[in-house]
Amino acid sequence: MPDMLVKLYELPEAAPLVKGLADQGIVIRQAMPYEKHAVVDWVRERFSDDWASECDVAFANHPVSCFIATEKGGIIGFACYESTCRNFFGPTGVVEEKRGFGIGKALLLSCLHAMAALGYAYAIIGGVGPAAFYADAAGAVIIEGSRPGIYRDQLKKKDANKPAGGGA
Numbered sequence: 001m002p003d004m005l006v007k008l009y010e011l012p013e014a015a016p017l018v019k020g021l022a023d024q025g026i027v028i029r030q031a032m033p034y035e036k037h038a039v040v041d042w043v044r045e046r047f048s049d050d051w052a053s054e055c056d057v058a059f060a061n062h063p064v065s066c067f068i069a070t071e072k073g074g075i076i077g078f079a080c081y082e083s084t085c086r087n088f089f090g091p092t093g094v095v096e097e098k099r100g101f102g103i104g105k106a107l108l109l110s111c112l113h114a115m116a117a118l119g120y121a122y123a124i125i126g127g128v129g130p131a132a133f134y135a136d137a138a139g140a141v142i143i144e145g146s147r148p149g150i151y152r153d154q155l156k157k158k159d160a161n162k163p164a165g166g167g168a
Contacts, residue, residue, distance in 0.1 A: 003146035004125040006089075006138045008116035014109035017102055021069070026076070026098075028106045030114075031066040033059060039068060042075045043093070051091040057083040067110045069094065069103045079107035081115050081123070085150060089115070089125045105137045112138060127151050 018028045031039050036059040044052035058066035058080040069077035077094035084090060089111055094104045115123045125134055127149060134140035 001127040001129060001147065002131070003143045003149050004128050004131060004134050004140035005143050006112060006123045006125060006134070006140045008112055008120055008123055011109060011112055011116065011138060014106060014113050017106040017109065021102060021106055024101075025071055026101075026103060027070045028067060028103070028110055029070070030110075031059070031064050031068045031078075033064055035068075039066065039075065039078060043078060043091075046095065047091070047093050051093070054083045054091050055080050065111075065114070067107050067114075069098075069107060071098075077103045077107055079104075079111045081111040082118075084126050085124075087115065087120055087123055089123050090127070104133070108134070108137055 014028075021028055036056070040052050040056045040059070043055045055066060055078065058064060061082055065082040066078060066080045068075055076098045077092075079089070079092035081089045089108070092104065092107055092111075094107070112123055124143070125140055128134055128140075131140075131142060
């Protein structure tokens with residue numbers, strides 16, 4: 001999956017999307033430090049350990065570089081920035097039954113506007129899956145030659161059925 005580049009000085013506004021979702025009972029907001037375990041555990045349960053690790057890093061930033069979508073007090077989506085690398089957006093995810101309502105776009109734009117407020121002119125979306133989504137939502141373009149990018153030489157997952165190695 002390639003990386004994409006976004007011009008942060010030409011972003012669509014996030015506020016109308018966020019307001020429209022709020023009118024439907026869905027809140028898009030920055031996660032709070034005291035919510036770290038709830039958010040990271042939620043990401044781990046619904047997506048992956050890798051994404052949970054990246055989300056965990058977002059809570060070490062000041063301010064926290066993670067936005068969440070909530071409905072009736074429960075998490076339904078998340079998006080992080082500056083967790084994988086400086087100036088990187090991601091990971092991000094929305095529960096399957098809530099996709100297609102603009103939640104992912106609102107989370108994306110909220111993060112990208114926060115990155116612009118940090119002084120960045122451009123942002124990198126790392127290892128994208130749905131490239132068309134990012135192109136449509138934020139005008140992102142593929143960075144040629146960016147596959148596998150920073151995700152090369154990843155550690156292999158341990159086989160749960162094998163005992164841990166080591167010892168002499």
